[in-house]
Amino acid sequence: MDQVRRIIPVVFLIVFIVAVQLATKYTGTPFYLTQLTMSAYYSLVVVGLCVLMGYAGQISIGHAGFFAIGGYISAALTTHNLLELKDNAFVSLLNKYGVLVLREDLYGETLLTVHPWYACLLAIMTAVIIAFVIGGPVLKLKGHYLAMATLGFGIIIYQIVMATEYFGEADGISEVPSFNILPGIELGGGFEIRVVNYYIAWGLVVFGIIILQNLIHSRVGRALRSIHGSEEAANAMGIHTSRYKLYTFVLSAAFAAIAGVFLTHYNGSIGPSEAGVMKSVRYVAIVAVGGMAHLWGALIMSVILNFLSLRGVFGTYDDAVFGAILIVIMLFAPEGILGLGIFQKLKKIMSGGVSGKTPELQESKTGQKQV
Amino acid sequence: MALLEINNLNRYFGGLHAVNDVSFSVDEGMIKAIIGPNGAGKTTLFNLISGNLPPSGGTVLFKDEHIEGFQPYQIAVRGMSRTYQNIKLFHGMTALENVMLGRHVQSRAGFMAGMLNLPWTWHEERQIRQKAMEFLELFEISEFADIEVTNLSFGQQRAVEFARALATEPKLLLLDEPAAGLNIYETAEIGQLISRIRDRGITVLLVEHDMSLVMDISDEIVVLSFGEKIAEDLPAAIQQNEEVISIYLGEEED
Known part of the structure; x- marks a missing residue:
């Protein structure tokens, strides 16, 4: 029963994804697919962060850092020419085992670079390892201190990519190649593969949301929510709280890194703004708008807000808008937009008024304070 | 001994x-x-x-x-299980879910099993729920199973905490x-x-x-x-x- 109820929204999501693609096809607006694809990748970061923040109750204002680690490492490895180092023992060893690949760039120059497949894997693994290493000590902190530590991490990553020649400094890295992630399926930003890439991106989101949804409905998910409720009591219930927090942190970092890798190869470039603090704040703001512990809310708001932002609706006030959203949500709708009364009523009508809490209980929640 | x-x-x-x-x-x-x-x-x-x-x-x-x-x-x-002088329940979760947490040490589904929703975990989840319900019944509070714990009276909250501690067996x-x-x-x-x-x-x-x-x-x-x-x-x-x-x-x- 519970299993079936969980599948329904996923089916809806898939139907919606296909419907949007068909709609753009028949209305002659396939250019929207580009922003929708990019929104999908950003949404991957958001849903991962949603589980960390909303369910396990651990804030991170540094997730753009993990996104950037993924994107930058993959971009750097697939663009830097190793041809001059061909005789280097290590490089020739890599070449022998097929880790490197010869290709031509836009100007017809021959490049010897790491094969994108290996580059992607290495990028994601690096992000995971870094998440493990910094997550251990950092997650001992709570509340504001955790927020500041993760913010610091984000700033460090930003400064590293801004100051390192290997990562292109302020220019970032461009001409990141597209490649076949699976035989016949090319990941890249070309016009002719736009539809395929739309489905690659959304396929990842569907996969990600199924996994996360399974997790939050499992024994581990319940344990994560208990850590949010009272870490001390969770520990006394036999839950290895520090390990659970760390694994969730690493999982969300992996989601961010995967998104970074894919979006970088899709865009063909990555710049320091992807590692910026404002990007991290944006992810946090979207999770908050979605209602913190609400995976679907986070996904819906992420797609809407990222799409609008990428279409340039917010103009040059882009970052200001997300900052303002965060303030307004915290003040007026801490349960997220979907937690507002109007949506609750709508939900009730949709479900025939049987599910959800009774109104009396809702009242007693605010009326009666326990000692 | x-x-x-x-x-x-x-x-x-x-x-x-x-x-x-x-x-x-x-x-x-x-x-x-x-x-x-x-x-x-x-x-x-x-x-x-x-x-x-x-x-x-x-x-x-x-x-x-x-x-x-x-x-x-x-x-x-x-x-070894314990209760607290100033009740420490998991806020934002129902009475039943609180007691289900007590079954944590008696079950074993981890991150991988959870994410992949492996069929054997369904059985385990059902058992966790059923056992937790039994402990609520033992304290005669099973009627409050689906109520968020902060909405319960002080005495009821204490009973939930007892049930949770006992659920660890x-x-x-x-x-x-x-x-x-x-x-x-x-x-x-x-x-x-x-x-x-x-x-x-x-x-x-x-x-x-x-x-x-x-x-x-x-x-x-x-x-x-x-x-x-x-x-x-x-x-x-x-x-x-x-x-x-x-x-x-x-x-x-x-």
Whole structure:
């Protein structure tokens, strides 16, 4: 029963994804697919962060850092020419085992670079390892201190990519190649593969949301929510709280890194703004708008807000808008937009008024304070 | 046989010697109470046993294994469960979910199994839910199963916490002032409940202020004063102990 109820929204999501693609096809607006694809990748970061923040109750204002680690490492490895180092023992060893690949760039120059497949894997693994290493000590902190530590991490990553020649400094890295992630399926930003890439991106989101949804409905998910409720009591219930927090942190970092890798190869470039603090704040703001512990809310708001932002609706006030959203949500709708009364009523009508809490209980929640 | 054995346990908070060289043991199947005036170090002693605080010195043996300095979760999986003086439930979760958390140590689905939603975990989840429901029924609060815990009355919340602690199926249950904030009728009920818990084969160690409750149900009593153990005896003997009487009622003037 519970299993079936969980599948329904996923089916809806898939139907919606296909419907949007068909709609753009028949209305002659396939250019929207580009922003929708990019929104999908950003949404991957958001849903991962949603589980960390909303369910396990651990804030991170540094997730753009993990996104950037993924994107930058993959971009750097697939663009830097190793041809001059061909005789280097290590490089020739890599070449022998097929880790490197010869290709031509836009100007017809021959490049010897790491094969994108290996580059992607290495990028994601690096992000995971870094998440493990910094997550251990950092997650001992709570509340504001955790927020500041993760913010610091984000700033460090930003400064590293801004100051390192290997990562292109302020220019970032461009001409990141597209490649076949699976035989016949090319990941890249070309016009002719736009539809395929739309489905690659959304396929990842569907996969990600199924996994996360399974997790939050499992024994581990319940344990994560208990850590949010009272870490001390969770520990006394036999839950290895520090390990659970760390694994969730690493999982969300992996989601961010995967998104970074894919979006970088899709865009063909990555710049320091992807590692910026404002990007991290944006992810946090979207999770908050979605209602913190609400995976679907986070996904819906992420797609809407990222799409609008990428279409340039917010103009040059882009970052200001997300900052303002965060303030307004915290003040007026801490349960997220979907937690507002109007949506609750709508939900009730949709479900025939049987599910959800009774109104009396809702009242007693605010009326009666326990000692 | 001693289930729990405490030897020369010490704990300092800066210059304060909160627990001073305390030793005692709890035999399997008994109800043992720790009493003492405010600030005697009872709750600190509890926190040392359950791993919430590391001791400054001394040993704690649980089932003949050294557990001093262990993390609370390590102690919990070995079969010790506890409640808190100021109830610590998981807010934002229902009564049933709270008790389901008590089944954590009795189940094993991890991150991978959870994310992949492996079929064997469905069975385990059903069992967790069913068992948790049984524990709610035991405390006659199953009708509140789906209510978020902050919406329950104080007494009901305490019952949920009891159910959660028992759901771990502990060998030893630590109760930190189970009657705090309850009226005399509720206190009497709690007393019966604790006896019932013991009848299920669970050893109980409790800290309590309410003398009538302690004298009623305990098999043995430890008296603490200013962090030191001043007496350990049967309830009847404790009532006659002059030192205990003097710390509770003040000394007689000559």
